[in-house]
Amino acid sequence: MNLRKDQCLLIVTVLSGVTQAEDDYSQYVNVFHGASGGGNRFPGVVAAPFAMVKLGPDVKNGTADAYSGYLPEGNIWGFSMMHESGTGGAPKYGVVSQMPVVGNVSDPLADLSQPRASPDQGGVGYYKSSLASGVTVELSATEHAGFYSYSFPGGNPASVVVDVSHVLPSFRGLGWEQHYSRGDLSIFDDDHYEGSGTYNNGWNLSPDWTIYFCGKFKQQPSYSWTFKGNTSASRTDASPLSVSGTARLGGVFNFDESHVTSIVGISFISSEKACQNLEDDISEEVELRSLVDNAKSRWNDEVLNKVQISSDDPEDLQLLYSSLYGMFLIPSNKTGENPGWESAEPYYDDIFTLWDTHRCHTALFHIIQPQAYEEFIRSLIDTWRHDGFLPDARSSNFNGRVQGGSNADNVLADAFVKGVRGAIDWDDGFAAMQTDAEVVPANNFDPKSPESSTKEGRGALPDWLQYGYITPRFSRAVSRAIEYSTNDWGLYQVAAGLNKTAEANTYFNRSRNWRNHWNPTATSHNQSGFVVPRLANGSFVPQDPATCGGCYWGDAYYEDNSWIYSMNAIHDVAELKERIGGNPRFVDRLNKIFDLGFFNAGNEPSFTTPYLYNFVDGEQWRSVNRSRYISSLYNAWEKGLPGNSDAGAMESNLLWQMIGLYPLTGQTTFLVLAPWFKSMTLDLGDDKKLSITTTGGDRTTAFYVQSLTVNGEPWDKAWVAWDDIFANGGTMDYVIGESPMHWATGKLPPSPASG
Numbered sequence: 001m002n003l004r005k006d007q008c009l010l011i012v013t014v015l016s017g018v019t020q021a022e023d024d025y026s027q028y029v030n031v032f033h034g035a036s037g038g039g040n041r042f043p044g045v046v047a048a049p050f051a052m053v054k055l056g057p058d059v060k061n062g063t064a065d066a067y068s069g070y071l072p073e074g075n076i077w078g079f080s081m082m083h084e085s086g087t088g089g090a091p092k093y094g095v096v097s098q099m100p101v102v103g104n105v106s107d108p109l110a111d112l113s114q115p116r117a118s119p120d121q122g123g124v125g126y127y128k129s130s131l132a133s134g135v136t137v138e139l140s141a142t143e144h145a146g147f148y149s150y151s152f153p154g155g156n157p158a159s160v161v162v163d164v165s166h167v168l169p170s171f172r173g174l175g176w177e178q179h180y181s182r183g184d185l186s187i188f189d190d191d192h193y194e195g196s197g198t199y200n201n202g203w204n205l206s207p208d209w210t211i212y213f214c215g216k217f218k219q220q221p222s223y224s225w226t227f228k229g230n231t232s233a234s235r236t237d238a239s240p241l242s243v244s245g246t247a248r249l250g251g252v253f254n255f256d257e258s259h260v261t262s263i264v265g266i267s268f269i270s271s272e273k274a275c276q277n278l279e280d281d282i283s284e285e286v287e288l289r290s291l292v293d294n295a296k297s298r299w300n301d302e303v304l305n306k307v308q309i310s311s312d313d314p315e316d317l318q319l320l321y322s323s324l325y326g327m328f329l330i331p332s333n334k335t336g337e338n339p340g341w342e343s344a345e346p347y348y349d350d351i352f353t354l355w356d357t358h359r360c361h362t363a364l365f366h367i368i369q370p371q372a373y374e375e376f377i378r379s380l381i382d383t384w385r386h387d388g389f390l391p392d393a394r395s396s397n398f399n400g401r402v403q404g405g406s407n408a409d410n411v412l413a414d415a416f417v418k419g420v421r422g423a424i425d426w427d428d429g430f431a432a433m434q435t436d437a438e439v440v441p442a443n444n445f446d447p448k449s450p451e452s453s454t455k456e457g458r459g460a461l462p463d464w465l466q467y468g469y470i471t472p473r474f475s476r477a478v479s480r481a482i483e484y485s486t487n488d489w490g491l492y493q494v495a496a497g498l499n500k501t502a503e504a505n506t507y508f509n510r511s512r513n514w515r516n517h518w519n520p521t522a523t524s525h526n527q528s529g530f531v532v533p534r535l536a537n538g539s540f541v542p543q544d545p546a547t548c549g550g551c552y553w554g555d556a557y558y559e560d561n562s563w564i565y566s567m568n569a570i571h572d573v574a575e576l577k578e579r580i581g582g583n584p585r586f587v588d589r590l591n592k593i594f595d596l597g598f599f600n601a602g603n604e605p606s607f608t609t610p611y612l613y614n615f616v617d618g619e620q621w622r623s624v625n626r627s628r629y630i631s632s633l634y635n636a637w638e639k640g641l642p643g644n645s646d647a648g649a650m651e652s653n654l655l656w657q658m659i660g661l662y663p664l665t666g667q668t669t670f671l672v673l674a675p676w677f678k679s680m681t682l683d684l685g686d687d688k689k690l691s692i693t694t695t696g697g698d699r700t701t702a703f704y705v706q707s708l709t710v711n712g713e714p715w716d717k718a719w720v721a722w723d724d725i726f727a728n729g730g731t732m733d734y735v736i737g738e739s740p741m742h743w744a745t746g747k748l749p750p751s752p753a754s755g
């Protein structure tokens with residue numbers, strides 16, 4: 001089911017009751033954008049950017065994994081308060097739930113799931129499901145609490161089941177499914193309930209972790225009871241009404257009324273803190289509508305109104321604002337909610353993953369949300385301080401898993417070179433990066449990659465240090481090596497900026513190690529020179545660059561082949577060009593990546609590749625051509641992402657096409673494409689703005705750059721630097737037109753590790 005435009009807009013209007021204010025950009029957000037078709041976006045309620053509570057439906061349909069809890073078709077079996085957005089691997093969370101049931105419940109562990117009577121609806125801060133049982137569920141939330149409003153059909157008792165064992169399952173059989181470990185629940189004299197659930201595993205193989213909850217009902221239950229069992233359960237006569245243990249357990253609340261509202265707070269610290277969070281966030285008198293209004297203003301003020309465009313095309317607006325919204329659903333700001341250590345530093349969890357986001361998401365996160373970005377960087381460093389390593393991914397307060405390199409290094413370097421300072425302790429930041437670069441992480445004996453750590457750091461570091469490349473005794477040897485090179489480039493950048501000359505030299509050299517995997521005689525489709533596996537004795541392994549075995553955890557390349565990974569040393573492009581055989585061969589190689597179908601817009605390793613034409617004089621137009629093709633794979637609807645959202649990476653990739661720039665992570669360089677709109681303004685904070693205009697052509701038929709002025713001066717380079725337009729704001733005025741034009745005749749983009 002694709003949410004129709006009018007459906008999405010209607011809901012928001014109904015709820016606010018009045019005409020939309022001019023600057024209510026939340027009206028353009030389709031919360032179902034990318035929620036199906038493999039995007040795995042979370043459509044439920046996230047009351048503010050990075051809110052810890054993500055309240056929405058949990059749907060089951062056979063053996064389909066519901067990564068965010070949501071599936072467009074299937075039965076709803078609960079509404080739970082924690083989810084991740086746009087992740088793959090295996091579902092995480094789906095805990096702290098309620099399920100409304102019509103009539104008395106004899107067995108709360110029986111299948112209580114319900115088909116929908118009509119498709120779910122939602123807007124920013126609001127979600128609604130209509131169940132076949134006749135129950136309507138409306139949801140809103142705050143950062144640490146949820147609001148459930150139930151409307152039951154009359155004439156039957158109304159029941160709400162709180163099943164502490166409720167957690168999203170996985171059916172993939174990869175060993176990444178979550179488990180319920182134990183729980184407790186107590187119902188107090190005033191009918192509020194408190195307790196906790198403990199769960200483990202998931203994609204990051206995390207050990208037991210615990211979430212606490214505190215729930216209240218506005219209406220007095222006619223009676224309430226607890227249950228405990230493994231496959232079925234009936235009323236227990238616990239006294240007081242309290243159950244705990246490793247069996248499945250929970251509580252049932254019965255009402256004579258047909259309208260029931262409940263508010264629930266959560267915390268990672270204690271059930272007292274969950275009650276405190278509830279009290280701080282939601283007063284008992286609060287109405288759903290005011291929570292929705294709060295959520296809309298948070299999103300407007302903190303994210304949506306940072307970007308304004310001239311277009312009044314509803315689909316443009318919906319795609320722009322839905323993409324911006326999708327960028328900031330995770331990570332979760334859990335400052336004050338860290339059970340792992342006491343610290344005055346901010347704490348962000350649900351990083352899923354930097355492997356996905358370091359290429360272009362974090363660079364836009366920095367621009368749109370500079371304050372949260374600084375907090376996020378501090379949190380990464382604080383995680384190293386207390387946990388020993390920076391995360392590459394992290395959820396339920398546990399690092400993991402690492403797919404390639406230690407890409408927090410790139411994120412930190414990107415922030416550092418763009419001048420992010422604030423309260424960040426960069427000496428610690430560099431020490432954290434050096435831990436990645438010098439300390440072999442303890443092996444967590446992951447069945448998918450048993451030879452080295454997938455939890456954190458660089459598992460294949462021993463080879464990297466000994467040989468300057470990675471031998472096949474480590475899985476994913478080639479793709480890890482390419483990423484270790486860019487990671488070491490990140491270390492070079494920060495070391496150089498901190499005047500650590502010796503370290504800077506070391507990591508500069510190491511950043512060139514991708515070259516050690518380059519076999520000049522490897523050929524494929526009339527192209528020679530590819531990164532391939534290499535043995536300890538120096539021999540290259542014969543390898544068809546067009547294939548990569550399973551392309552997974554145990555193979556030489558992860559999720560892409562050598563055609564793609566050969567292009568990923570983006571700090572050393574001049575050298576890469578030379579190795580490929582010069583400009584015409586380089587252009588031929590880029591063309592073939594598309595023509596032969598190796599390019600995958602839905603996966604991150606080739607995100608930057610389409611714009612490397614800018615490194616060849618006279619070829620910038622080809623980057624624009626590719627940019628328009630990639631843009632055409634997106635739309636504003638439920639199946640509108642060309643791949644998994646990957647925590648907003650996919651959305652940020654599109655937003656850069658709209659802006660008409662592409663960042664090179666870990667550098668101050670942005671490659672110039674061609675913007676979409678007649679005008680776009682980015683609010684950079686501190687009264688600084690970047691204003692981008694196009695004249696002369698149009699976005700779909702006449703979009704090649706004819707000329708460009710930057711800050712009022714003619715510009716002849718196919719790139720700009722951070723200081724040119726972002727550090728103090730600026731203007732970029734493009735003339736666009738139908739034919740490719742050789743306008744960028746100036747200096748090529750920097751290749752700082754080459755030469």
Ligand SMILES: *[C@@H]1O[C@H](CO)[C@@H](O)[C@H](O)[C@H]1NC(C)=O
Nearest residue numbers: 060061062064073074075115
């Ligand atoms: C499960 O999803 C499929 C489509 O993927 C749909 O045809 C089927 O009706 C769904 N099952 C249920 C129980 O809704």
Ligand SMILES: *[C@@H]1O[C@H](CO)[C@@H](O)[C@H](O)[C@H]1NC(C)=O
Nearest residue numbers: 103104105155156157223254
């Ligand atoms: C539901 O359970 C209550 C308490 O046991 C009982 O009084 C009531 O009759 C039951 N209602 C129905 C419709 O079964």
Ligand SMILES: *[C@@H]1O[C@H](CO)[C@@H](O)[C@H](O)[C@H]1NC(C)=O
Nearest residue numbers: 228229230231245246247248
């Ligand atoms: C549930 O199963 C666990 C583990 O098999 C067992 O220890 C426990 O006693 C069972 N609980 C109940 C209530 O049957």
Ligand SMILES: *[C@@H]1O[C@H](CO)[C@@H](O)[C@H](O)[C@H]1NC(C)=O
Nearest residue numbers: 333334335336346371372375
């Ligand atoms: C993160 O959460 C903390 C604690 O609630 C809050 O003080 C801080 O402002 C939040 N950060 C952002 C960017 O909202």
Ligand SMILES: *[C@@H]1O[C@H](CO)[C@@H](O)[C@H](O)[C@H]1NC(C)=O
Nearest residue numbers: 426494495496497498499500
């Ligand atoms: C590095 O050295 C330069 C030149 O001496 C100086 O301007 C700069 O402040 C130094 N930076 C740091 C972080 O010490």
Ligand SMILES: *[C@@H]1O[C@H](CO)[C@@H](O)[C@H](O)[C@H]1NC(C)=O
Nearest residue numbers: 502504505506507508509510
């Ligand atoms: C870096 O590499 C160059 C050339 O191979 C070498 O001369 C130099 O000693 C190396 N520097 C460090 C610090 O390893």
Ligand SMILES: *[C@@H]1O[C@H](CO)[C@@H](O)[C@H](O)[C@H]1NC(C)=O
Nearest residue numbers: 525526527528581584585588
């Ligand atoms: C293969 O590449 C060479 C340049 O290296 C070129 O001269 C030749 O025409 C190409 N052959 C084909 C079939 O494309």
Ligand SMILES: *[C@@H]1O[C@H](CO)[C@@H](O)[C@H](O)[C@H]1NC(C)=O
Nearest residue numbers: 534535536537538539540541
């Ligand atoms: C390296 O080892 C491989 C496999 O044992 C062997 O085939 C190859 O000839 C060796 N190369 C050199 C240079 O010794």
Ligand SMILES: *[C@@H]1O[C@H](CO)[C@@H](O)[C@H](O)[C@H]1NC(C)=O
Nearest residue numbers: 624625626627628629630632
């Ligand atoms: C890109 O260029 C090719 C020809 O080189 C053309 O077929 C294609 O339509 C262009 N794409 C767009 C989006 O203009």
